[in-house]
Amino acid sequence: MSNLLTISIFLALGAFFVFFNLAVGGLLRPSIPNTDKLTAYECGELPFGQSWVQFDLRFYIVALVFLVFDVEIALFYPWAAVFQKFRAAALVDMLVFFTIIMVGYVYLWRFGYLEWVRSSVTTSLTIKQDPATLAQLRQATRKDPEAIASSSV
Amino acid sequence: MAWIENRFEEGLIITSVDWALNWSRSSAVWPMTFGLACCAIEMMAVGMSRYDLDRFGAGAFRATPRQADLMIDAGTVTNKMASRLKRLYNQMPEPKYVMAMGACTIGGGPYFKWGYHVVKGVDLVVPVDVYIPGCPPRPEALLEGLMRLQDKIRQRKVGRKMPQGSEVPTSLPVGV
Numbered sequence: 508m509s510n511l512l513t514i515s516i517f518l519a520l521g522a523f524f525v526f527f528n529l530a531v532g533g534l535l536r537p538s539i540p541n542t543d544k545l546t547a548y549e550c551g552e553l554p555f556g557q558s559w560v561q562f563d564l565r566f567y568i569v570a571l572v573f574l575v576f577d578v579e580i581a582l583f584y585p586w587a588a589v590f591q592k593f594r595a596a597a598l599v600d601m602l603v604f605f606t607i608i609m610v611g612y613v614y615l616w617r618f619g620y621l622e623w624v625r626s627s628v629t630t631s632l633t634i635k636q637d638p639a640t641l642a643q644l645r646q647a648t649r650k651d652p653e654a655i656a657s658s659s660v
Numbered sequence: 661m662a663w664i665e666n667r668f669e670e671g672l673i674i675t676s677v678d679w680a681l682n683w684s685r686s687s688a689v690w691p692m693t694f695g696l697a698c699c700a701i702e703m704m705a706v707g708m709s710r711y712d713l714d715r716f717g718a719g720a721f722r723a724t725p726r727q728a729d730l731m732i733d734a735g736t737v738t739n740k741m742a743s744r745l746k747r748l749y750n751q752m753p754e755p756k757y758v759m760a761m762g763a764c765t766i767g768g769g770p771y772f773k774w775g776y777h778v779v780k781g782v783d784l785v786v787p788v789d790v791y792i793p794g795c796p797p798r799p800e801a802l803l804e805g806l807m808r809l810q811d812k813i814r815q816r817k818v819g820r821k822m823p824q825g826s827e828v829p830t831s832l833p834v835g836v
Contacts, residue, residue: 533663534662534663534664535662535663535664535681535818536662536753537662537665537753537754537755538662539754541750543747543750543751544726544750544751544753546751548724548725548726548751550744550748551741551744551745551747551748552744553747
């Protein structure tokens, strides 16, 4: 019971301290609002436009890919530290892990996520083409801006 | 205005309150991270360990004017920067102070005659409390300027009735 009392005294003192200081500050500090204080701080520039701007969704994929490889590198460090001890087992473990990561990487590569402008050639599995025609199509979409615009996702 | 300001006659209690307020304000002058030109290099040197602005409680350079008490105009104020500078001044909370550091901010300096782009003294833009001459001033000079500013802050009469017309403008019209 005495412990509870101590805790309650501390809590009450803490609450008192917060509100007392807020009250004293309210009495002492000047309050002179103006329009410049109410606008957003843009390093002195006049702010324009809305802050609700949509960023390109492709940045999301870029961030995810970065995160995957970042985590992979981070996991390599402890693995390297214990590699001397476990040797073959550690190697197999890391190979399995690395293979899973690489499957994701190949997926990204195959479906054109590593290119900023994705064409319909790369984004679908249904188009069956022989490699020569596929390469030709890729070349065409790279060169022709209209083809890129019509086929990009 | 604060509740306490311009309210009381001079007396032992109110002068003690003034002393405590001025002591706390003068020993925690937070400058704004704001360098305009080469004088800012000296300002950075003052912030580092050799000159150590933190000894005076003024080493906490704030990245926003909303937390800053002091604007050190360190460097050449161009005409283009003047409106931004004024807006930043307006965004600072009261009480706020301005230091004009270096010849350019005091009166145009080397740009006085031919500098078509330089404001001939930052006091044409914002009210200045302390002028620090030099081109650029030594770090010691900036420290001296800070100490003079602390003297000025200690002379504030917060709770006492002030004579009319002695207020410093707190917000200025910004031209674009």
